[in-house]
Amino acid sequence: xxxxxxxxxxxxxxxxxxxxxxxxxxxxxxxxxxxxxxxxxxxxxxxxxxxxxxxxxxxxxxxxxxxxxxxxxxxxxxxxxxxxxxxxxxxxxxxxxxxxxxxxxxxxxxxxxxxxxxxxxxxxxxxxxxxxxxxxxxxxxxxxxxxxxxxxxxxxxxxxxxxxxxxxxxxxxxxxxxxxxxxxxxxxxxxxxxxxxxxxxxxxxxxxxxxxxxxxxxxxxxxxxxxxxxxxxxxxxxxxxxxxxxxxxxxxxxxxxxxxxxxxxxxxxxxxxxxxxxxxxxxxxxxxxxxxxxxxxxxxxxxxxxxxxxxxxxxxxxxxxxxxxxxxxxxxxxxxxxxxxxxxxxxxxxxxxxxxxxxxxxxxxxxxxxxxxxxxxxxxxxxxxxxxxxxxxxxxxxxxxxxxxxxxxxxxxxxxxxxxxxxxxxxxxxxxxxxxxxxxxxxxxxxxxxxxxxxxxxxxxxxxxxxxx
Numbered sequence: 001x002x003x004x005x006x007x008x009x010x011x012x013x014x015x016x017x018x019x020x021x022x023x024x025x026x027x028x029x030x031x032x033x034x035x036x037x038x039x040x041x042x043x044x045x046x047x048x049x050x051x052x053x054x055x056x057x058x059x060x061x062x063x064x065x066x067x068x069x070x071x072x073x074x075x076x077x078x079x080x081x082x083x084x085x086x087x088x089x090x091x092x093x094x095x096x097x098x099x100x101x102x103x104x105x106x107x108x109x110x111x112x113x114x115x116x117x118x119x120x121x122x123x124x125x126x127x128x129x130x131x132x133x134x135x136x137x138x139x140x141x142x143x144x145x146x147x148x149x150x151x152x153x154x155x156x157x158x159x160x161x162x163x164x165x166x167x168x169x170x171x172x173x174x175x176x177x178x179x180x181x182x183x184x185x186x187x188x189x190x191x192x193x194x195x196x197x198x199x200x201x202x203x204x205x206x207x208x209x210x211x212x213x214x215x216x217x218x219x220x221x222x223x224x225x226x227x228x229x230x231x232x233x234x235x236x237x238x239x240x241x242x243x244x245x246x247x248x249x250x251x252x253x254x255x256x257x258x259x260x261x262x263x264x265x266x267x268x269x270x271x272x273x274x275x276x277x278x279x280x281x282x283x284x285x286x287x288x289x290x291x292x293x294x295x296x297x298x299x300x301x302x303x304x305x306x307x308x309x310x311x312x313x314x315x316x317x318x319x320x321x322x323x324x325x326x327x328x329x330x331x332x333x334x335x336x337x338x339x340x341x342x343x344x345x346x347x348x349x350x351x352x353x354x355x356x357x358x359x360x361x362x363x364x365x366x367x368x369x370x371x372x373x374x375x376x377x378x379x380x381x382x383x384x385x386x387x388x389x390x391x392x393x394x395x396x397x398x399x400x401x402x403x404x405x406x407x408x409x410x411x412x413x414x415x416x417x418x419x420x421x422x423x424x425x426x427x428x429x430x431x432x433x434x435x436x437x438x439x440x441x442x443x444x445x446x447x448x449x450x451x452x453x454x455x456x457x458x459x460x461x462x463x464x465x466x467x468x469x
Contacts, residue, residue, distance in 0.1 A: 009197075010190050017186030022179040029171050036167060040160045044133045045121050047085075048153050052137055054078055055087060055151050059139050072098055084156035089139075091149055105152045109136050123157075131161050196222055200229065212240035245413060253415065257298065260291040301431040305414065308438035315355035315442050322384050322394065323349040325356065326363055330382070333367050340376045348384035350392040352462045354443045359462075362439040363394065365432035366458050370398035373456070386464065391445070394460040403451040411449055412437040436460070 058074050071089075079085060079100055088105065089098040109122040121135045134154025200216060207214050215236060216229045271284050307313050323346065330344045337344050352359075363382075370380045378399040385393045403411070410416045415430040437447045445462040 010187065010194060013190040014183060014187040017190070018179060018183035021182035021186070022175075025175040025178055029175050033164075033168055033171065037164060040157070040164070041121065041133070044155055044157060044160070045135070048121060048133070048135045048155060051079075051082070051085065051087065051153050052135060052151065055089070055153070056137070056139050059089075059149070059151075068097065075100065082155075086134075086154050088152045089149055090152070097149065103132075103154065105134065105136070105154065109134055110150060110152060131157050133157050196225055200225070200232070204232065207236065209243065212236060212243055253302075257295065260294050264288055264291050298431070301435060305431065305434060305438055308435075308442060313358075313438065313442040315358055315439075317353055318356060320352050320354055320356050320359060321349075322352065322392065325360055326382055326384070326394070329360065329364055329367060332364075333371060336371055337380070340371070340374070340378075342371060342374050342376070343379040344382075345379070346382045346384075348386075350384045350386045350394075350464075352392050352443075352464050354462065355439075358439045358442070362436040362460065363396070365436045366396040366460075369432055369458075370396050370456075374398040374400045390464050392462045392464055394462065395457055396459075397455055397457040399454055400456065402454065403449075403456055405451075408449055408451065412447060433458075 055075070055078075058071065058078065062071070075087060075098055079087060086101045086103045087098065088096060088100075088103065090110070091097050104127060106122065106124050109124070121133045123131065123133045125131050132154045134152060136150055136152040138148055139151050140148050200221070203214075203216055215233045218226055218229045218233070221229045267284055267287060271281070276284075304313075326346055330346055334344060367380065367382075374380055380396070380398045383393075383395040383397065385395070387393065412433045414434045416433075440447050440460050440462065443462055445460060448459040448461065450457050450459075
């Protein structure tokens with residue numbers, strides 16, 4: 001499969017910067033072009049309006065019908081020196097009363113003569129191809145209500161159009177070059193602005209499995225990237241912690257498996273060193289069976305935890321009377337407690353929905369752990385308490401030496417022991433508390449532990465209602 005990489009951030013930011021600059025320059029060009037065009041239009045309108053007033057003044061001096069020869073002479077005198085200016089007077093029936101030059105005015109210009117307060121002149125191209133701009137107006141002859149006639153005046157705007165064509169070419173050419181220059185400058189600006197990301201990249205590339213304690217220097221990173229650096233540092237902290245736990249777990253697992261395997265290998269080699277009686281072989285096989293049972297328990301526990309990590313534990317949903325179940329467990333451990341003169345007691349009651357066998361195993365692990373660490377003559381107490389928040393607490397409390405506070409957060413880790421130098425025994429594989437936590441989490445609950453004032457208390461928090469998938 002061919003993978004396509006997304007365009008670089010530098011390229012995307014440069015293109016966005018160039019497009020934004022081009023858009024702003026385009027709007028600016030339109031504004032300037034329209035402003036210059038409007039300026040020329042206002043100039044032409046001023047000239048045309050002045051001539052219109054002059055023509056009106058001449059016409060209003062004569063009663064209808066006006067003397068054509070006199071009007072022609074006065075109009076010619078008034079238009080002397082105004083090259084390109086054409087005046088045409090139309091009668092009521094559309095006949096031409098006066099025209100200094102022959103010109104066909106567009107109908108939309110003549111029709112505007114009926115509109116009061118004409119605001120803008122009309123622009124068109126004459127038959128000879130020259131651009132023109134003109135206005136029209138209705139004029140009445142004489143001071144009183146005489147005949148009404150239409151006056152149309154236009155002027156050539158060749159010089160204006162030539163200037164605007166040259167101006168637009170220069171303006172758009174400059175804007176094109178300006179857009180290109182802004183794109184280049186934007187590229188340099190983006191490259192320089194993204195240098196901190198390159199620094200983060202190089203620093204992150206130096207982090208390996210042996211250097212997970214390295215952190216990115218947040219104080220030397222721009223404020224916009226500080227949150228990213230903090231997030232990466234948090235990720236590195238979690239990776240370092242997880243990697244350390246995995247390393248410790250691998251080491252402990254190897255140690256746990258090495259001891260029984262070493263015992264089996266040694267006993268087998270010694271047995272094969274010389275011939276022995278049937279009773280000797282029977283004793284050696286019995287001893288080997290104990291080691292195999294220890295290996296089997298460890299492997300079974302590891303498989304259970306692996307399923308828990310992959311969310312493959314599906315607890316049954318059935319009502320469980322906790323007082324009854326825990327009471328049965330206390331009866332089971334009563335013999336062991338009597339050997340060490342440990343007092344077992346149960347108080348409270350409660351009911352939850354869950355898997356009976358799993359919860360028995362979780363509580364059993366806590367009881368076994370408590371009895372193992374309670375000195376002779378001590379006490380182990382189980383308390384059941386239902387809260388108003390829909391949770392049931394199962395607290396297993398034992399007397400004895402306290403657990404240092406720095407060990408409490410890791411007590412539920414696999415193979416973790418407070419005293420790392422203590423020899424492993426066949427009574428415990430170091431997975432009991434980890435399995436307990438996995439079972440409780442599968443039921444939607446949680447675990448807690450505290451130690452102080454000569455008491456150590458493990459608490460299971462279980463929801464009273466059934467969990468949903």
